[in-house]
Amino acid sequence: RKEVEQDPGPFNVPEGATVAFNCTYSNSASQSFFWYRQDCRKEPKLLMSVYSSGNEDGRFTAQLNRASQYISLLIRDSKLSDSATYLCVVMYRDDKIIFGKGTRLHILP
Amino acid sequence: DVKVTQSSRYLVKRTGEKVFLECVQDMDHENMFWYRQDPGLGLRLIYFSYDVKMKEKGDIPEGYSVSREKKERFSLILESASTNQTSMYLCASRREATYGYTFGSGTRLTVV
Numbered sequence: 559r560k561e562v563e564q565d566p567g568p569f570n571v572p573e574g575a576t577v578a579f580n581c582t583y584s585n586s587a588s589q590s591f592f593w594y595r596q597d598c599r600k601e602p603k604l605l606m607s608v609y610s611s612g613n614e615d616g617r618f619t620a621q622l623n624r625a626s627q628y629i630s631l632l633i634r635d636s637k638l639s640d641s642a643t644y645l646c647v648v649m650y651r652d653d654k655i656i657f658g659k660g661t662r663l664h665i666l667p
Numbered sequence: 668d669v670k671v672t673q674s675s676r677y678l679v680k681r682t683g684e685k686v687f688l689e690c691v692q693d694m695d696h697e698n699m700f701w702y703r704q705d706p707g708l709g710l711r712l713i714y715f716s717y718d719v720k721m722k723e724k725g726d727i728p729e730g731y732s733v734s735r736e737k738k739e740r741f742s743l744i745l746e747s748a749s750t751n752q753t754s755m756y757l758c759a760s761r762r763e764a765t766y767g768y769t770f771g772s773g774t775r776l777t778v779v
Binding site: 576589590592594599600601602603604607645647649653655658659660 | 775
């Protein structure tokens with residue numbers, strides 16, 4: 559099983575819809591979790607950290623399920639500007655950091 | 668906001684050349700990293716450094732070396748560039764382990 563796995567997509571979603579994607583990780587000794595956003599030909603930018611209790615930032619909600627070893631990102635009322643690749647990042651207790659390969663999201667007008 | 672600056676956005680080098688990629692961060696971060704990103708392979712860690720003069724190999728260090736003489740600067744060196752090192756190179760820094768990275772804008776290197 560790959561260490562961090564994401565559905566590569568693309569997810570083609572109409573503007574205004576809600577979209578969710580998951581990221582699974584294989585090592586239960588994982589300490590910290592993040593979602594990054596990467597626009598085409600640009601660097602990844604931190605979108606949000608993922609906390610055990612779940613957290614929300616505007617239209618974005620991140621959740622962690624340690625028992626099933628996955629994190630999720632929910633985007634409500636999607637905008638055209640949300641089109642990007644979303645990278646899941648998992649950090650292990652030994653400080654090793656693993657990036658997922660990303661999920662491509664296209665918001666359609 | 669932390670700023671991570673990479674010296675070149677685009678670079679074209681010849682096979683066999685020695686290539687220097689520079690990265691500077693302005694927020695006194697301890698940890699700095701070099702990644703390369705290739706389609707279908709995602710981000711792969713080349714080298715990292717947790718302190719001045721300190722360096723550790725990442726997952727794909729072969730053909731690369733690094734230098735960290737000052738806290739704010741972390742340089743990636745391609746000793747003898749080869750065409751399979753054509754890639755997007757991303758530098759990142761972070762304050763400490765539980766914080767996320769801040770990435771530079773990347774250097775797209777083409778080796779011909």
